[in-house]
Amino acid sequence: MNLIDRIAHTNRWSRRATAEKLLVCLGGLAVCLAGPALTTGPLVLLANILLALFAARLPAKVFFAVLGFPIGFLLAGAPMLLVSVDFSHGVALGWRPDQFPVAVGLIARAAGAASCLTLLALTTPVHAMIPSLRKIGVPAFLIEIMLLTYRLIFVFAETVARGYNAQTARLGYVGWKRSLHSLGLLAAAFFQRAMSRAQHMEVGLAARGFEGDFHVLAEDGVAASGARCALIVAGLSLILVLGFVAERCVHV
């Protein structure tokens, strides 16, 4: 989590307009779902790999590690579609090679989509994305809660990591029963910390005349360039068209 966040803040695209990056990644997701799975997915995957490595200059090792996790899961799960279960005459298991295109299509689509999410997560800091939720109608109080949550996640992660290390050093995670007990202690102690943290902030804010709204300065975001957005839309459309054309060729 820290690694993803750190790279999101330090890559070449960090300072690019959030709207442009959202357009690339969410547009890519839409293309993956709208186009024919078999051909569009790999095209989106390829485009995202090129963007990640050569435009955003993400470290290849990290990009493929983050992307590899869901794809590994996918490769393990998709073959299940080739097995059929039928209850009409008792339980009958069957091997269905005719489901092969469905499974391959699923792998293609989900791999393409996962690459969009990976690119977004690694290029765009979360606090830059949250305010744009305001534009799709998420109320202001939820945005405030989300920004606070985001901030606290890192504070808490550190607390818990230290607690976990301290417990491990005292053999707290030796054996199943003991692990469960230690984890319960950690979660409960952590819950107390979280609640008292909230109370401290409450008191601190009340002392400063908190009236219910947080007034924060918006970071001077770079404005999205119209030309670049047009280029992104053109690129996405091209992938979609190529996807349909390639699908025709595969079938003929």
Next chain:
Amino acid sequence: MHIMEGFLPATHAIAWTVASAPVVAYSAWRVKKVVEDNPSTKLLLASSGAFAFVLSALKMPSVTGSCSHPTGTGLGAVLFGPWVMPVMGAIVLLFQALLLAHGGITTLGANVFSMAIVGPFVSYGLYRLIRTSGGSLQLAVFLAAAFGDMATYCTTSLQLALAFPDPVGGVVGSAAKFLGIFALTQVPLAIAEGLLTVVVMNILTKYSAGELKSLNVLSRSAQA
């Protein structure tokens, strides 16, 4: 039980989003009223959201040897009441997608439905049922957490079955297939999470009565 990004076809992704949206919106409306009456609950909610996120990133020992992560669904439903969960769950799931690349944006609706709506309501319903019929706190918490997980896992299996019906057995056959596969990991996991939640609740009722009372602004269920 996150469904990964892109796993569901477009129609299913949209349908589950449409199904979850009104519940999340209603939940947000309820939270808004609480926040308006008492602005400092914003901090409590943010703190709880971050707690849930970090908790879900911890590895939980499971019987099968493989480690997995607690969902915190049952604990959240018991501590905060079921109506806070859809909106806070949606926030946590969105952060998991954006910070961990875990779950996804197109599958957010489906994941919210199984983990932030079905799971918490089953947990809370069971918890209330057992508490009002005189069962012990430990039993109520264990069953709430374990069956909250089970309900989530059944919902996810059903969602996958609807998206990928079996060519012979149809949705039923496919559901049986997914339930069967996930049962290997999810049943021990649900039991482990049930036990973990009991350990946590025992400690909390013993040492954090004050904090539990402060949660009553969100729900009356926290009174143990």
